[in-house]
Amino acid sequence: MIILEVTGLTKNFGGLAAVSNIDMKVNGGEVLGLIGPNGAGKTTFFNLITGVIRPTKGQVVYKGKDITGKKPHEIAEMGIGRTFQLNPLFPNFTILQNVLSSFQLRPRSTLLGTFFNTRVYRNNEAYILEQSLEILKLVGLDKVKDEMAQNQPHGYQKMLGVARALAIKPELLLLDEPIAGMNPDEIDNTIEAIKRTSHLGVTIILVEHNMKILEICNRVIVINFGQKIVEGLPQEIKENPEVIRAYLGSGHDTKH
């Protein structure tokens, strides 16, 4: 069954089109890789889906509902979680507090309940606490839960991003360059964590310019200059000449 459908999505910044006329379908439960060199418009694409910026034209349909141009928190409520490439966390909170403060939606407490510290509110918070600890175990951050987030190594911060995204109990999870700038064993851990997550039945779209990610994708879409150039299984993509040209054209490991 199709969980997310994007038709003719376009975003122009001034003159140039960051994303132009992209169509795609995402099936429930799959891991979809969205790869392309730097500046190909991958992050813009995520921002468009999650309502951070409004598309110039085109439509985003999630589980049959049109979510084009909704507010970020509304889209999050509908169960689309995401991580960020650059500032994935609240720097002045501890790891655990980061995850705790990401539980906004369910269970939810009323304003008055929150203020008067009712039993409901306290139960909710207790429940949230154990949930958070579980999530931290899942992504392997339970050892450092009381450390300040900003003092953590890059890999941990990225994983914290994933944990926070999981906190909203997403059915669709958008990961923005989850392994960018990681060292090899960090990459292995991350990929493990992503696999575990997807086994929980979460649909995952991940953006990378690093071809290594292909091994966990069921399906891959390559975009360049804001346009979809090929779509297919990881194997086909690896050999595809256009892709290779795109990558050699803009050396993808100049970054970092």
Place this chain on the structure above:
Amino acid sequence: MSQATIILLVASCLNALILSSMYILLGLGFTFLFNIMGILNFAHGVIYMIGAYICFILASTVGINPWLAMLVSIIAMGLFGILLERFVFRPFLGNINLIIVVCIGIITVLKNAVSVSQTYTVQMTPPFVQGVFKVGIVSLSWERLLIFLIGVGLLILVLLFINKTKQGLQMRAVAQDKEGAILQGINVNYISALACVIACALAAVAGSLMGSYLTVNPYMGDDIMIKVLEILVLGGIGSINGVFFAGLIVGVMDAFLPIVVSGTQTQAIMMFAIVIILLFKPQGLFGKEVRT
């Protein structure tokens, strides 16, 4: 339309131009500081006041030529700008609260220092030029014309500076993207200091001129400060063109509103005009688009 009304209108238009040139002069310096260091220099009005006082003291107490006095005051305030950047702004960059507090400290010290040190007499800088000339039915004093000319002249100079010279280009680079500029090997501290110097020098010019046109007193900077903020926000934070446009608007309002309403109401009306404009165009008239 009677002749009196015509004279009134023409005179008001001239007032508008003169006021605008003064406001834009101050607004530019303020915008530089904001663009390059990302700070709101609430002490700008006081710097203007100090500039006026230096010129006044040299010209009337010491008794040297007012033009020379103005030059000295410009240089002095320029140096003051360097100190300001190094010891006041740089330590607190990025924390707007601390910047505000430190600005209050400076304002308190300078203002009270002046009002304590000066005995109560009417103080004003001797005029730079004198006399009146007539254009048709409207007559205008050379003094006001001078203020206008110097204002415009300096504006052109500043524009040439930021558009033509190397430092100017570097300034724009820093204003657009600090990290990028650092990567490009631009010395941001140097550029910031330069911005401070320019801002303070412009304030000193404005202060010296107004000090001879009006009188000097320790509180002359307060209203100007609000005007500058109006211009900054109305024109769009950090946009140079915005400063020009907003400066003109505020000048026109200041010249024409007093004719229809009385005294302090002009201020109130202007404020709410601006608030309403911002309610519909929050990023100002020339501001860049802001994302949530």
Place this chain on the structure above:
Amino acid sequence: MGLMITVRDTASRRKNYIQIIICGILICFLAIVPLLTNSPYNLHIFILTLIYIIAAASMRFIMTSGQIPLAHGAFLGLGAYVSGILSKHFGISSWLTLLVAALVAMGVGTFISFPFARLKAFYYSMISLFFGVGMLQTIESFGKLTGGITGITGIPTLFHTASKVPFYYCFLALMLISLFILYRLEVSRIGWNLKAIEQSYLVAGSVGISVVQHRVLAVAIGCFFAGLAGGMYATYNVTISPSSFDMAATLWLIIYVTIGGMGNFAGPIIGTLVLFLLPQYYSGLKQYTPFISAAILFAVLYTFRDGLVSVPGLVVSFYKKRKKGRSKS
């Protein structure tokens, strides 16, 4: 309160106890102030301090969401004028006007903040600045009702007694209630969401925190207490004038918060206490007093920028470090 539970390890529990004890001592001290001083004037100063503590604390509450309300002094004024005009010209009971003042301030604050809540926090600061100045100019220019620049005199008071003691205890109670409410909000999820928004509104949005709602909520609550404080000021001080709610008032509130310590709930309280009571000590210097104030400002600013509340922690860490150094050598 899950966010609190997480920090319930032994060390921080001890810290909490210490905080509670300090609060207790402070409250006891404030409770016996009328017995300590025999002059109505000193009591007058303390009453003003109570009022400004509410103002400063409410301002900090807004600031936790990353917005700097540059009209907070004006909102004090709004409250003061609403309560003053209502009770003087319309003869409404002062108790009622306190509430009305708070609600009016809250309403106006919300109205102003709403269009700007979805933008960068900076724009709210700017609009509030102009709104504040504009409001004062309006008060000054429409003299019939507001008395123009001279302000309003002869406002009916809460207690018709010469003694200031009833005022003191009434306002002390009001202050404690306000602080309690603000504290509960801060340690609850709302407070943490505000802090989250302040750190990164992008991330906050992505986990389902409604940035707009929370920012507006923060401003509304802050302005409510500002209005309350203003009303208290009017009903106590009998005379109000625009000049005491101008830009400078706002900036001084920011000073109370920053010097006390932005990072801690106790910050504005300590800041206000110190910066309000100290000037009484050197007010004999007449026109030279501002210099002392400025000196204190710079001293605090350049020695510990996290404000006075950060001092004990710094001292403790300093001695711990020294002990370590000893044990090493």
Place this chain on the structure above:
Amino acid sequence: MKRTGSTLLVTSIIMTAILVLSSLAGCAKTTSTKTSTTTTTTTAQPLKTYTIGLLAELTGFLGAYNTATVNEAQIAVDIVNEQGGIVVGGQNYLLKLVVENGQSTLDGTTAAANKLIFSDNVKIIIGPDAYFNSAVSGLCEQNKILHIAGYCTMQPDELDASTTWTFLGQAAAINYFTGALAYLKANYPNVKTVALTMPDDGSIPFFGAAVQKMVQDAGYTVAGNIIGYNNSATDFSPYSAKIIATGADACIACSGVVTPNGNILKNIRDAGSNMLFVICNSVIPKNYIQVAGAKEATNVVDCSAGYIGNPNPSSMLQEMIRRYQLSTQGADLVTLEYANPVYELVQLFKQTNSFDPQTLKTAFAGLTSIDTFYGTGTISGIKTFGINQAVSYPLPITTIDNGVATFRQYEPAIVP
């Protein structure tokens, strides 16, 4: 580096702690000492002092001006003390001024008045300036404190029938206006319509209304409404343009300080109009010449502070001028707005031979004339203020032509 920093911290904490504690202690101490000073007036001592409260705006926009006037008052007190002080009840007293700062805000002034009454325990308060009296008169009424205002802008609650303990010890805006109007009436018959201008600081509904009435009673037609200007405007030429546009024969600057009035005059002349310009306030003519410029300062009538061209100044006034110039390197006297009340008080003390405010009040209210630095003052004001407690004295009229000020005559300037 860190280490020194932290030691700095420790010291500064201790400092702050000490300051806080001692501030409380300080409050308590001040009260105790003040009570003791007041008791000294009753206990037997060779040299006794009597304390008078002086309420002034030492900081804020009135700061510089009031610092000067307070200085004048202090000089007056010094003169009295050097002449051996005053004798009350057969006992010789030296006068002492306690100055409190109102910070140029109404609330600050209220606080300062509270401090004078409750903390310094004074029974007589001189000052404050201008409309800040509205904060003080009521307090003095409640606490039976003799209050001698330095100036009065006719705002509500400053001086009216309800404030029986408040006296106006020094010529106010309305006096200057009365003098100027009388001179205008007598010497400029061809003036028919006048334009009125004054600062738009909330005084227009009250002072403005009174002035407008007086002008119409004098048989002039007022051109347009009263033109209120913003005291802190950057440029006053819009107001000048407005004044010229009214096409009046003369413009009367009913009150206000030198900067706006001088600039309005200057801009009127620069705009090519030569209408008669009448200034009524305490500022001396030479300041207007300075602000407006020699060429622009012409065809001006000025009714200003009392000591200009005073033909036979009292010995007190001469002494005052001498000392003031000594203390300020030859600056001009300002207005004596706090010195005159001191002078009047001294006379009252001598007359009633007591410090009791009640006695002093009844004595003052009973008088019809009292001596001032500027000569004999008349006590009047029943029609203007609703109470007969305002001291007015002859004010000098000066005309300015091409930057030359010439003293014309004295106008009685008695407020009805």
